[in-house]
Amino acid sequence: MKLSLEHFDKAFENRIRLQIMSVLVANDSYDFNSLKDLLKVTDGNLASHLKALEKEEYITVTKTFLGRKPNTSYAASDKGRDAFKLHLKALENLIKQQK
Amino acid sequence: MKEKDIYSELSSIRSLMERSAKFISLSGLSGVMAGIYALLGAYTGYRIVYYEASGLTYREYYIDEYSIIFRLFMVAVTVLVFSIGTGILLTVRNARKKGETVWNPVSRKLLLSLLIPLAAGGLFILILLYRGYYGIIAPACLLFYGLALVSGSHYTYPDVKWLGICEIILGLLAALMPGYGLIFWTIGFGLLHILYGSVMHFKYDR
Numbered sequence: 001m002k003l004s005l006e007h008f009d010k011a012f013e014n015r016i017r018l019q020i021m022s023v024l025v026a027n028d029s030y031d032f033n034s035l036k037d038l039l040k041v042t043d044g045n046l047a048s049h050l051k052a053l054e055k056e057e058y059i060t061v062t063k064t065f066l067g068r069k070p071n072t073s074y075a076a077s078d079k080g081r082d083a084f085k086l087h088l089k090a091l092e093n094l095i096k097q098q099k
Numbered sequence: 100m101k102e103k104d105i106y107s108e109l110s111s112i113r114s115l116m117e118r119s120a121k122f123i124s125l126s127g128l129s130g131v132m133a134g135i136y137a138l139l140g141a142y143t144g145y146r147i148v149y150y151e152a153s154g155l156t157y158r159e160y161y162i163d164e165y166s167i168i169f170r171l172f173m174v175a176v177t178v179l180v181f182s183i184g185t186g187i188l189l190t191v192r193n194a195r196k197k198g199e200t201v202w203n204p205v206s207r208k209l210l211l212s213l214l215i216p217l218a219a220g221g222l223f224i225l226i227l228l229y230r231g232y233y234g235i236i237a238p239a240c241l242l243f244y245g246l247a248l249v250s251g252s253h254y255t256y257p258d259v260k261w262l263g264i265c266e267i268i269l270g271l272l273a274a275l276m277p278g279y280g281l282i283f284w285t286i287g288f289g290l291l292h293i294l295y296g297s298v299m300h301f302k303y304d305r
Contacts, residue, residue, distance in 0.1 A: 018108070019115050026116035027204070034204050038119055088112075091105050 126189035130296025137288035140178035237280030241270030
């Protein structure tokens, strides 16, 4: 059976990217370290996936300083929210087709 | 992609969205303990006002002596410190058990949304104490505590909102019936906490 992969977003093929996006869609913004604790991934891994999402313009990045420590927080952009919804729809359709 | 994979993907998204936006490590047992402390405190307060202040005369129970007010205040502070202490301890333990962090963006937001009504209410009550309006203390405690719970409930279990609404109703009733403040206070902080804590414990902690 051929499955329709319409709306199936390549950017979300990776599980961690999809997870990052779900957190950002559910919250106004999330900072790097909290995201790392929540998803239980390494610094480098998280950073590279965030970079990829940033390149797609799915997320926006805000860099601030908490005292001397740099603090980077991420938020989902409108484009990212739409893409996330479409991707979920695509997953839903996949399930429907397989029934 | 297999169907099973999609299901696990969807459920992992769901759980992440929930865990990242709601603080679910609040311990039900700490509610029960807070209720027990409140009952003990209310009993001590009752003894202070009704037994020791009066001898044989009846209805001499006015709370206007400074020593009595000071002692009641100390009882209230003790109950508060013990409740918060137990709450923090049990919540940290609960979070460890679930493998979650205690200090994260959600718990910060939860704390902030609780603290704003609580701090406003606390200061308001201190001002009333200072100006001698003792009758309004019990209703104000219940009312502001209820408002704090309703505002904090966005970041944790929805059940907390119902506890908050019950406290608000009790606060308003207490304001309608002056003289019964201690009874309403005991119901609101004692019985309701025990009831709510047990419900939470059996619903989420096990």
